[in-house]
Amino acid sequence: MALQLGDVAPDFTAESTEGTIHFYDYLGDGWGVLFSHPKDFTPVCTTELGEVARLKGEFEKRNTKVLGLSVDPVSSHESWAGDIKDATGQSLNYPLIGDPDRLVADLFGMIHPNASDTLTVRSVFVVGPDKKVKLTITYPASTGRNFQEILRVLDSLQLTAKYSVATPVNWVDGEDVIITTAVSDEDAKVRFPKGFKAVKPYLRYTPQPNR
Ligand code: BEZ
Numbered sequence: 001m002a003l004q005l006g007d008v009a010p011d012f013t014a015e016s017t018e019g020t021i022h023f024y025d026y027l028g029d030g031w032g033v034l035f036s037h038p039k040d041f042t043p044v045c046t047t048e049l050g051e052v053a054r055l056k057g058e059f060e061k062r063n064t065k066v067l068g069l070s071v072d073p074v075s076s077h078e079s080w081a082g083d084i085k086d087a088t089g090q091s092l093n094y095p096l097i098g099d100p101d102r103l104v105a106d107l108f109g110m111i112h113p114n115a116s117d118t119l120t121v122r123s124v125f126v127v128g129p130d131k132k133v134k135l136t137i138t139y140p141a142s143t144g145r146n147f148q149e150i151l152r153v154l155d156s157l158q159l160t161a162k163y164s165v166a167t168p169v170n171w172v173d174g175e176d177v178i179i180t181t182a183v184s185d186e187d188a189k190v191r192f193p194k195g196f197k198a199v200k201p202y203l204r205y206t207p208q209p210n211r
Contacts, residue, residue, distance in 0.1 A: 002109045003136065009034075009127045010107045014069075016095035017077050021067065024131060026095075031064040031158070032127040033150060036110040038119040040072040040080040044144045048122075049096070050088025051147050062154045066094045071105055071120055074098035115140065124150060126157065163209045164191065174211060179204040 003009070009032075011024045026032070035052075037045040052059075052066055059066050070077070074096075081092040097104060099120075105111050110120040122139035134157050139145050156167040165177040179188050181202050188196055188204065196206040 003125070003133055005133055005136065007133050008131055009125060009133050011131075012104050012107055014097045014099060014104050015074050016067075016097045017074055017081065017092060018095035021095055021097060023067075026067065027065055027127060027129075027131070029129050031062065031129060031154065032125075033059065033064055033066045033154075034069065034108070034123075034125045034127065035066070035145070036069045036105065036108070036120040036123045038070065038116070038121065038141045040070060040076045041083065044142070045070075046080075046084055046087050048144050048147070049092065050084050050090040053084070053090035053093050054088070055147055055151065056093050058151050059154075062151065062158060064154055067097065068094065069097040069099055069104055069110070069120065071099050071102055071111075071118070073100045112138070126150070126154065128157070128161070159208070159210065165206070165209065168205075174208060176205040177208050179206055 013020060013022050037048060039045065049068060052068065056066065077096040077098055085091050099105050102111060105120050108123065108125060110123045112121045115121055119141065122141065122145055124137040124145065125133055126135035128134045135153050152172055155173040156171065160166060164180045164183045166180055167177050171177065179192060179196055183191060192206040192209060194207045196204045198204045
């Protein structure tokens with residue numbers, strides 16, 4: 001059965017462009033984004049890997065380690081890194097796992113046989129400090145991912161882990177958030193001293209509490 005939200009992400013040991021990776025050790029106490037791509041030396045993947053390298057500082061600000069994977073071997077990733085630099089201007093600054101035996105791909109269900117028997121799909125797993133899966137996204141090979149969206153979700157996950165709030169449609173960091181329905185109005189006055197606006201009894205907006 002596929003990994004679902006709230007499941008514990010499996011630990012693994014694998015070879016990468018930065019040597020042997022022990023997944024849990026690599027994540028430490030922070031957050032992680034594990035993402036697979038279908039194949040080395042392919043155009044969409046080249047743009048994605050360059051973009052993740054460009055955004056590495058943004059992930060670090062969120063105490064988040066990134067880790068890429070494909071079923072090509074590490075030796076192939078290492079040659080491809082030169083092309084990624086030429087094409088995007090970005091040096092690969094995070095590990096890319098080589099998974100020719102599909103050990104990690106199978107653990108995480110990154111091969112979808114009805115899409116392709118041999119290639120990993122574009123999966124994203126966000127893993128929390130408790131090693132539980134907080135987000136899964138699956139894209140087809142023909143569509144590059146939006147890594148700004150992954151950052152946006154990390155902002156939401158990290159905020160909602162600390163406060164009794166949820167984030168509304170298209171929310172980005174800094175915008176008003178929603179007080180969860182488990183919190184009474186009485187309690188909300190204490191917990192959210194900046195106040196709140198009730199559009200409906202169950203839809204109450206408050207300024208982002210950590211701003
Ligand atoms: C790409 O990254 O461009 C790609 C990879 C596999 C299949 C199709 C496209």
